[in-house]
Amino acid sequence: MRLRMGLVAAWVLVSGPAMAEAAKPVEPLDLYRLEQPLDPQLSPDGRTVLVLRQTRDIQTDRVMTELWLVPVPGSGAGDQRRLLVGADRAPSGARWSPDGSSIAFVGKDGSKAQIFLFSVKDGIARPMTALKQAPSSLSWSPDGKKLAFVSLVEAKPDDLYKLPEKPEGANWAAPARVVRTFPYRTDPDGWLTPGDNQVFTLDVATGALTQITEGPGDWGAEDDAPSWSPDGTVVLVSGNPAPDAHLKPLQTDIYAWPAAGGGKPRQVTNADGFENSPTLSPDGKTLAYVGWANKKVSFQRPDMFVASFSATSPAVAARNLTAKLDRPVSQISWAKDGKGLSFLYQDVGISRVGFAPLAGALSVMTPEVGNTRLLLPSSGGSYSTDGIKIVYPSVEPDRPAALALWTQGKETLLWDMNAAWRAGKTIGKLEEIWTPSSADGRKIHGWILYPPNFDPNKKYPLALDIHGGPHSDYGPMFSITHHLYAAAGYVTLFTNPRGSIGYGEEFANLINLCYPCQDHDDLMSSVDAVVARGFIDTNRLYIGGGSGGGVLSSWAIGKTNRFAAASVKRPVINWTSEALASDIGAVVGSYWFAKMPWEEPEKYWARSPLSLVGNVRTPTLLITGENDFRTPMGETEQYFQALQLQGVESAMVRLPEAGHGFGRPSQWLAAILSTISWYDGHVKVDGAQAK
Structure with missing residues (x-):
């Protein structure tokens, strides 16, 4: 494991020194071979x-x-x-x-x-x-006799109307959906069953179930398991029981519920913002949780807080243990002695495990935790620790995730499940770069993935791939998408423009109320820097990205005609329709804009790629899942029709039954391979769009 400091450009050799003659580049069916x-x-x-x-x-x-x-x-x-x-x-x-x-x-x-x-x-x-609705977020009681978990309790059937009784044997249409609140469908779950998440306990000896939360609140979530007090009498969980909770998706507090059931909750935190992931110290006296104060900005940095806790009064004097770190925190876990907590955080394109003592300075426990997405190189991952040993996925640019152990300052791979696959592959180099932005001189972090057997004396096409989010990141990790681009002969550039996480809260919020904005300049500056090296064919520049990357790629081709072709995946094209038709409408209208679309329609339009579509001359491929409720198909359809109406060469790839994440492996391959084919088929002639 190399400790990547991320301060200077560095070459990372990702192909072996002497690959066997039979070695092959990454190929599409490798997606089914990798584990x-x-x-x-x-x-x-x-x-x-x-x-x-x-x-x-x-x-x-x-x-x-x-x-x-x-x-x-x-x-x-x-x-x-x-x-x-x-x-x-x-x-x-x-x-x-x-x-x-x-x-x-x-x-x-x-x-x-x-x-x-x-x-x-x-x-x-x-x-x-034998539950009707799926359980999630399992959490053992300290004595091992019970399991707490989260499951949906369905609301009573809506009584808006009642059909007359149908004749015997009649084949009527499915019942109409009556929708009274939103979101009523989400990605990737689809249409939501009306009701609220509730916390239950399961007696593992008898199988008896006890519902311990009740009423509105949507208690708990998949990434926010219920947490027990050390004596097993209380279960802590986050939620928001307010009637208008659906209008405030980023407002939750922590509540303590009697584990025996049938009792009333005690509100533990009461801040304007988001508090979740509660966990009590081994002695039960200190509560730790993840949260942020609501600043009404597009990126709210999650920090780790601790506060004194008793069974009868609210937590008091919350103290931020990670404020000086200035990095987003998650997955907090108490040390066995109760003197501090471990946590995961994103830092300049990678994730690390850190440790925060209740008194003293923060420390880094592992240099890197790899992601497990395989398809795209975003930071993330998970870990488990007993205070001495840490287990986690370890990823390198040439190696998908392997199970690793970190102890005594050393990494050991416990299970490199893709070792045989990697031995038969020839993979290009990855180079880390930092580029001053033309907007203000800020250094923009990025990476160049070269094709196998790259020769700097030849000319290559360049594919810029833009990450989504927008408050997300890319990093120096294996990605089959990028390696398939490289295997097809493309120099692949991926960067973290302003708005990305892992570079501080101020950097992430440079796009607050200004997205897209100077992030476009960051991207173009990185392209300029790679082109300046002399091995790029400027008639074969390509741009693409998904979700937030779809926003920025469609915005870019409205700003410049330098690209020979674009691949715009699951984009937002019109911020008004995104705010009013997606599953994140409340976030868009409350955090990404200052007001709702009917209050400031001109600002929504000014930041919509559709407002620039009249400038577009770039042949454009659009790819979206037909069941995408995050950036709905209507966004793609608007852009496609606008391009068609003005005679811009364009094609739309619709993935049946696919959501925002494209879902099934073959659908990801369809997105990757159609992009490569689209790029291959479009070359500029002396800087002009080919007819």
């Missing part, structure tokens, strides 16, 4: 890692998962083995019991997701629930 370790969990005794092995099945075109146990070297924990939990269970969210004898996980029981309990000794998995 990933997800959600690693150290056992309570620290001897074994529970990990989710993710694969992609070429026959069913589905993502598959298995649970595996991987021993820590020298622990005497036995052999690596797959847990036989039953075919097609699709396990997820697996968690060790406090004594390590059992593993709870969510898996399929027929067509529905249920909670299962796996006995480590007997090797048997048994279903524990």
Whole structure:
């Protein structure tokens, strides 16, 4: 593992010194051959890692998962083995019991997701629930006798109308949906069943269920599991019981509910902002949580707070432990001695595990935690630690995620599940670059991925790929999308323009109320810097990106005709329709703009790529899932029709049943390969668009 300081440009060699003659470039079907370790969990005794092995099945075109146990070297924990939990269970969210004898996980029981309990000794998995709605966010009680989890409780059927009784054998249409609030459909879940998330407990001995939260509040979430007090009497969870909570998606507080059920909650935090991920210290006296104060800006940096806690009064004197870090924080976990907490944070294109003592300076526990997305090189990932050992996915530019152990300042790969695949591949180099922006001289971080066997004396096409978010990032990690571009002969450029995370809150909010804006200048400056090196064919410059990258790529071709072609994926084209038709309308109208679209329509239009479509001459490919509710298909349709009406060469790729993330593996390949084909088919002639 190399400690990437991210301060100077550096070459990172990602191909072996002497690849075998049979080595091949990355190819499309490799997407089905690659595997990933997800959600690693150290056992309570620290001897074994529970990990989710993710694969992609070429026959069913589905993502598959298995649970595996991987021993820590020298622990005497036995052999690596797959847990036989039953075919097609699709396990997820697996968690060790406090004594390590059992593993709870969510898996399929027929067509529905249920909670299962796996006995480590007997090797048997048994279903524990028969829920109507899927459970998530499993959390063991300290004594191991109960599991807390989140599941939807459906609202009563709407009584707006009642049809007359249909005749026997009649085949009437499906019932109409009556919608009374929003969002009523979300990505990737689709149409929402009316109701609220509630927290339940499951008695693992008897199977008895107890609902401990009630009423509106949408208690808990997939990334915000309920948290127990050390004595097991209280469950902490975030929520917002206000009647207008749907209008304030970034407003939550932490509540303490009696674990026995039937009681009333006590509100623990009461700030204007977002508080979640509550966790109590081992002695139960200190509450830690992740949150931010509501500044009404587009990027709100999540920090880690601690406050004194008692069973009878609100938490007081919250103290920000990570304010000076100036990086977004998540996945907080108490040290066993209660003297501090570990956490994950994004930093200049990568993720790290840090440690924050209750008194003293922050420290870095690992130099890097790899992402597990495979498709795009965004930072992220997950980790588990016992205070001495840390397990996590480790990623390099030439290597998809491997399960790794960090201890005593050293990384050990526990399971490099793609080693054989990598040995048969020839992969290009990755170079880190920093480029002054023409807007204001700020240094913009980026990377150049070169084709295999790159020759600087030749001319190559350049593909600029822009990340989404916009408050997200790219980093020096393996991405099959970019390696397929490189294998097709493209020099691939990806950067973190202003608005990206991991460079401080001020940098992220340079696009507040100004997106798109000077982020466009950042991107063009990076392109200029690569072109200036002399190995780029300026008649073959290409631009593309997805989601927020779709916004910026469509904006760019309205600002310049320098690109031979564009691939605009799942974009926002019209901010008014995005605010009024997407599942994030409340965020758009409350944080990305100062007012609603009917109050300041001119500002929505001024920042919409559709406002510049009259300038576009660049041949444009559009790619969007037909079930995308984040940047709905209507955005793509507006842009396509506008391009067609003014005679700009354009094509629209519609992915059936796909959401914002494109879903199935073949749909990702369709997006990648159609982009490469579109680029291949468009070359400028002496700087002019080819007819």
